[in-house]
Amino acid sequence: MARVVKSTIIDAPVDRVWAILRDFNGFDRWLPPIKASAIERHLPADLIGCVRRVQLQDGAEVREQLLGLSDLEMTFSYCLLDTPIPLFNYVAHVRLLPVTDGNRTFWHWEARFTAPASAEADMTHLVAELIFQAGFESMRNNCKALAA
Amino acid sequence: MAKVYTSSVVNAPAAKVWARVRDFNGLPAWHPAIGESRIENGEPADKVGCIRDFRLRNGDRIREQLLGLSDYDMFCTYSILESPMGVENYVATLRLTPVTDGARTFMEWTAEFDCAPEREAELVSNIGTGVFQGGFDALKRQFGG
Numbered sequence: 001m002a003r004v005v006k007s008t009i010i011d012a013p014v015d016r017v018w019a020i021l022r023d024f025n026g027f028d029r030w031l032p033p034i035k036a037s038a039i040e041r042h043l044p045a046d047l048i049g050c051v052r053r054v055q056l057q058d059g060a061e062v063r064e065q066l067l068g069l070s071d072l073e074m075t076f077s078y079c080l081l082d083t084p085i086p087l088f089n090y091v092a093h094v095r096l097l098p099v100t101d102g103n104r105t106f107w108h109w110e111a112r113f114t115a116p117a118s119a120e121a122d123m124t125h126l127v128a129e130l131i132f133q134a135g136f137e138s139m140r141n142n143c144k145a146l147a148a
Numbered sequence: 149m150a151k152v153y154t155s156s157v158v159n160a161p162a163a164k165v166w167a168r169v170r171d172f173n174g175l176p177a178w179h180p181a182i183g184e185s186r187i188e189n190g191e192p193a194d195k196v197g198c199i200r201d202f203r204l205r206n207g208d209r210i211r212e213q214l215l216g217l218s219d220y221d222m223f224c225t226y227s228i229l230e231s232p233m234g235v236e237n238y239v240a241t242l243r244l245t246p247v248t249d250g251a252r253t254f255m256e257w258t259a260e261f262d263c264a265p266e267r268e269a270e271l272v273s274n275i276g277t278g279v280f281q282g283g284f285d286a287l288k289r290q291f292g293g
Binding site: 005006007008009097098099100101102104106108133136 | 153154155156157245246247248249250252254256276281284
């Protein structure tokens with residue numbers, strides 16, 4: 001089982017970052033690899049168990065299910081249901097915490113998954129850098145643009 | 149029950165910051181408000197249940213007991229046994245979490261306690277801003293930001 005843990009500091013108040021992140025149907029607005037997103041059966045995006053169908057820039061489609069969401073703890077968890085790449089048993093957790101010193105945000109994002117041994121390094125790089133770290137950078141730019 | 153939450157970021161890897169703050173008898177080495185400290189009964193400072201007896205620079209004496217310490221999760225939990233602060237059931241936790249983006253450390257210091265209602269705002273401010281943020285500011289100075 002592979003594990004990816006990434007964390008960063010976003011120079012924006014935690015409420016503002018959470019308002020963007022908690023929208024399970026809104027990743028296409030800030031996560032670069034995602035072109036479009038829709039919740040199946042038109043369920044609300046904060047209904048636990050809802051499934052989002054996400055189109056990636058390369059045309060591939062991914063289905064992910066919301067496993068848990070807490071506005072109090074500012075956390076959510078989701079898993080991959082269908083994906084065209086060899087990423088199995090994928091569960092991810094997002095957690096925000098306030099940095100009271102400077103009114104900033106600590107963002108912790110982690111995932112566990114299995115992959116065939118030959119693909120594990122590639123899958124780890126994909127998740128760690130192309131999704132998580134890329135997400136951090138674009139959220140940072142997003143918040144800067146909102147503040148400007 | 150009053151709650152205090154203070155958090156900050158220091159520009160040093162978590163292992164380095166943890167090496168400094170994990171010593172339950174080591175507050176005088178890094179916290180500017182603490183004058184001297186000793187562990188009662190000659191116990192090791194990382195023995196859960198040990199008691200530190202320390203003095204603030206203003207002369208106040210405080211006794212605190214180590215309730216939990218984890219090198220794996222990088223946290224330290226302790227309670228106040230005796231202090232002139234006027235708090236009851238005081239339990240605090242100092243926790244470090246690595247920030248992978250830039251090899252920094254996210255530091256959280258929380259406390260919960262009971263006190264006279266009219267003193268709550270003052271105590272929350274003194275503990276959160278004075279003790280906790282004061283400690284974080286000192287660590288930031290010591291580790292260069």
